[in-house]
Amino acid sequence: MSDSPLRPRATGRTTLADVARDAGVSPITVSRALRGERAVDPALVERVRLSAHKLGYVPDPAARALASRRSSQVVVLVPLLSNQLFVDLLEAAQGTLRAAGYQTLVGITHYDAAEEEQLLRELLLHRPAGLLITGWQHSQGTRQLLAASEIPCVHLMELEPAGTGGDTGTAPGRHCVGFSQADAAAALTEHLLQRGRRRIAFAAAQLDARTLQRLEGWRLRLQREGLHEPALEWLDPSPSSMALGGDMFARIRSEAPEVDAIFFNNDDLAHGALLQALRLQVQVPQQVAVVGFNDLPGSDQTLPPLTTVRTPRADIGRQAAQRLLALLRGEPVTPRALDVGYELVVRASS
Amino acid sequence: MSDSPLRPRATGRTTLADVARDAGVSPITVSRALRGERAVDPALVERVRLSAHKLGYVPDPAARALASRRSSQVVVLVPLLSNQLFVDLLEAAQGTLRAAGYQTLVGITHYDAAEEEQLLRELLLHRPAGLLITGWQHSQGTRQLLAASEIPCVHLMELEPAGTGGDTGTAPGRHCVGFSQADAAAALTEHLLQRGRRRIAFAAAQLDARTLQRLEGWRLRLQREGLHEPALEWLDPSPSSMALGGDMFARIRSEAPEVDAIFFNNDDLAHGALLQALRLQVQVPQQVAVVGFNDLPGSDQTLPPLTTVRTPRADIGRQAAQRLLALLRGEPVTPRALDVGYELVVRASS
């Protein structure tokens, strides 16, 4: 019964060749027909489709990646997943990519540029079709890797860094989807000013790039009013948490009792601050207004409900993925920067 | 200058063949030496290592997957990422897998068995080396896929379903790492009983399998005391949230004022309940005790701090990944079920 000795490793998998045989065409034609490549007779396409469906054919991603030197995977780099912001971002991006047949390879950088570079280096070995990367701040090595790989890439959360020339920028492929962190912070500050607050503190943790952009937005707005002073800045490089927010609130109250509003850089800090206010029996917003940033789950539940900025992270994830898909199809994508805006959510804490 | 006509597609990538040439051995020997396969002269291994390092050689995952029919990717299926529980689980598993050279392909099932099956079907096309799957409850199709794929798999969070015969079970490869959800719930209930509570309500959302196991643990413990009655069960199939917890608390207070303790199935429900208690000016724990489950971030910050069960999810992720790695190396792993336990965290809310 021994057949051809040339088949020691039959896998049983239905291959392109099987479909080609069934449809009576060459494998290349099947490949082209199934990928929807131009220049295939519509009648043939239909015939191939039927055969493929009949045989239950599914392309082998590994073979495809090896032959084409491009996989069906997209790398998504986020700082962490313990902030719901990035979970929403990731889920939206992944959903969009998956619908288009791409898998997501998630890398968590922990706000560490060196770790980001290492992750990227590892993941690039898999020849991802595209990249989605949080922010603009990367190590020299990361930037070189990105440039050398020539893989389509969309940056998330922020707009093009100021001073790069905007639409006329010459750097190829510097696409991004986000909003102006500084503008959003300025708008929130503006809201507090309009409510009559004059001594507005800024309290932040982590001190990542977007935090510093918000700091800048707050600072510039206050400076315009002649109300800024360094003593109003409360910056702590440790990770953001409710406990830290509570500590900061207590310190600000005791060390700067004249402060009449506190802008917390992230909602979790504000949540902790509001609980601390209850403990210390400080009236919010009567004695001091408290606002946050991001509109995380629970911010409508706090006592009092929290005024904050709603960041459209799901929208960012979705739109960034769509732009990446367009780039992968070779379509022109302009302008490079997409501003999805933000929304001020005024509740009772301010 | 035209060289061999047999190289229309040189990629510039350093390949096994390059290393083999440099080391003066055959490509197969390089392959074996680099993978640490038995039966290679240690001196040759060293020589190959040096050449590989010198040339900056990194294996091509696609070629490897195609030839070996097994990738360096592990699929991890979790219900969602908006519960910090699963983020911790995922991060720990991913960290362990990454250190061993595996990438993680995350699938989010949204507690939907059909979606889980569809996801698995898609991800299986990538010939993952292994699988990490939350829970034991899967569709018929999922179970068939798992069995047919013959890919090593470790289930997360729960112990072997009761009644399957324990260690002597014949089903091959049914590995798991977790703890007894029912026991943990019973222990928490026991704590409330010891505090003198007699009318202990159970309030839950989502109603996934683990929730129902906790319900059962609570129920059995109360039945043993003759204290169980159906009216104490408050079950809502909608997703868990702080807002829902607040609503449930208000309803329980108004419809069952005799209840002297409420066991919320997840901390986020309890967080919402505690805020509602503040609004309604209900004294916790004096008028009613409130406990949660999971010890999520913030549970030590609430007013009052929340009594809960700390679930060792990072440990589960790490250990499950380690077991999977052992299975991939072909090592025997016994017993099939690993119980990592849980920890009662008593704070002021009970």
Next chain:
DNA sequence: CTGAAAGCGCTTACAG
């Protein structure tokens, strides 16, 4: 312990 041959299942690049 080492290797020559073949093949994994696709796509590229070149013809026609």
Next chain:
DNA sequence: CTGAAAGCGCTTACAG
């Protein structure tokens, strides 16, 4: 619009 040939970069299975 279609195809024959070659190759992507690795590992399997068989010898020796």
